[in-house]
Amino acid sequence: MFDLKGRTAVITGGGSGIGRATAVLFAKQGAVSHVIDLNEVQAVAVVEEIKQAGGQAQYHICDVSDYPQVEKVLNTIGTINILVNNAGIAHVGKADNTSEEDFDRVFKINVKGVYNFLHTALPMMVKNGGGVVLNLSSIGAVVGISDRFAYSMSKGAVQAMTLSVARDYIHDNIRCNCICPARVHTPFVDGFIAKNYPGQEKEIFEKLSKSQPIGRMGTTDEIATLILYLCSDEASFITGCDYHIDGGFIKLNN
Template sequence: MSSIEQNLGGRTALVTGATSGIGRAAAIQLARAGAQVIVHGRDADRGGQVVAEIARAGGKARFVAADLADLAEIRRLADDAGQVDVLVNNAGFSWFGPTADLDAATYESLFDSNVRAPYFLVAALGPRMAANGGGSIVNVASMVATIGLAGAAAYSGTKATLTAMTRAWAAEFSPHGVRVNAVAPGPVHTAADPARIEAFGATTPLGRAAQADEIAEVITFLASPAAAYVTGATIAADGGRTAI
């Protein structure tokens, strides 16, 4: 990929859940590609660290705190962000365990975080992108939207919903120049449960889990002009797990 194709200079990117893991890596990569990045999260200290890391590398970023479980906070985040060219819906969480063990409050929180928050962010920002002549929305889904994994029924449901919304949003917004895609990671090394991630990684054809930077590369590609003819797609970044 040429530097011209990767260039996001002059564009603004909002990355939700950008203080750790895939979101943090995506924020740093997008800034490296030239975007001015709005780093979203709930922890101002961690957000400040990401902004400082981007600044040390010569990039531009600012932190905006918001609780995406609150619709008013979602609207405030969208208003604070203003006109964005790239939206990365990364914020969310997972829950694994027997179906009968999931309480109603956690179930609702899963769907609020993984489905409702990206829905209403797109509702706020998608029309602005369309009115501005274009943009790119990248949703972070998961391989569990495709494969059957015991203990992941509710989490899988949230990510399958997100991939379905990705296709519908592509149909709605792409005629106005807004590309909407998803990346579906497999197991990724993060701070959460390293033993489980290692075990999942061993089941992939590549025999390992991904690093967050490897998923961020796919997000940056989808956000960039290099993916100008890609919309409505869900790109598997799972070490081949969903191919077998």
Template sequence: MFKLTGKQAIVTGGGSGIGKAISEKLAEAGAVVQVLDTNEIEGKRAADEIKASGNLSYFHACDVSDPLAVQETIDRVAQQSHIHILINNAAIAHVGNIENTTGEDMMKLYQVNVLGVFNCSKAVIPYFKKANGGVIINMASIASTMGLSERFAYTMTKGATLSMTYALAKDYLADGIRCNAISPARIHTPFVDGYLEEHYRENQKEMFETLSKYQPIGRMGKPTEVAALVLFLCSDEASFITGCNYPIDGGCLNLMG
């Protein structure tokens, strides 16, 4: 079950955290994985580690907010071999309410998190249409459907990511293209460790506990748990699933309180 033999997948932000785990999981399932990331060291490392484990992966330095770079990268990959799967995972975070969020913050988050999804999806859709099929997974967040404190700009982008998922799924139903979103609560990635280091250097351990207990299940998720859901949604076993949002949140959306 859940084999991706003969498939080619693009994973944006595949150099770290959830994207790295997704790249590894899809490659283990037999896909050739093209890692797109702005972090050349980590992106290349992720692809090299996959190769070292006997699977296939290549790295491309690419900023998803740059439409020309995205088009050029995706055209280059598609010329070598057909693309079957796009994972729109790359995103950046921002902490702040509306008062301490600037217009520049809003534009920066919009450019990476919203236009990144737009640019990559726009570049693959013509190839998917030609082949009469393809899968897009958008990394949304519980912030797409619930209010999180101090995440004003980030929430704006994750709401848009979810709405774009529904719009894409609807527009390309007849072309055999499936598009779904995944909405994680807090997942323990380098981003979380960096956040604690930056904002809570004095009481990192305590804050880690607090952030863990926010999820009713009592812990943060693991990148591999998100990757397993992505693999299922990309596989032929999920061929009846499109236009859906999958929370993977330790009970946040339904079991709070």
């Protein structure tokens, strides 16, 4: 089950966190993982890890918000069977204290970055007879999260784009779904807490962990496993869906 042999997979933000776990798992299942990231050190490390385990992978340094870079990278890759739009940034703030500069930055990476890859990859998938797109949304697109105005906006857009792509390309043998994780323990989360809550790291980590009814954050491997399922032939009847992988956050947090 979940065999990806012969598939070419593109994973944005593949150098760390959920993207890294996804690239490693896809390669383990037989895909050629193309790691897209701005951080060359991290991207190289992931590719080396995959190759040492006997898998196939390449890395590409790319700013997802820059369309010419995206177009160049995807044209270099050529055939694309699976696209995972994972790259993204977070932001703390309400509508009245989120600066225009911060709002634009979140939009450029989290929304335009997804658009850039969809705009370029979808025609390639159509030409090749089909494919699978998996977008990373968030529980912030589904429920109100305090002080996450710009971030929630961006993830709501990702969810809407997912539905549009699923509808528009259903007859081109292209499936498109998104997942909505709650808090997942990644190096990004550790850095985010350190930056925004200096001196309170342990307290904030504990607080965020316990905000999930299950009592902890998710792991990157748990998220990658769901992504693998949705991108595999075993999920061939699933499109236009958003999957909550949240430790009970949405339904049980009352």
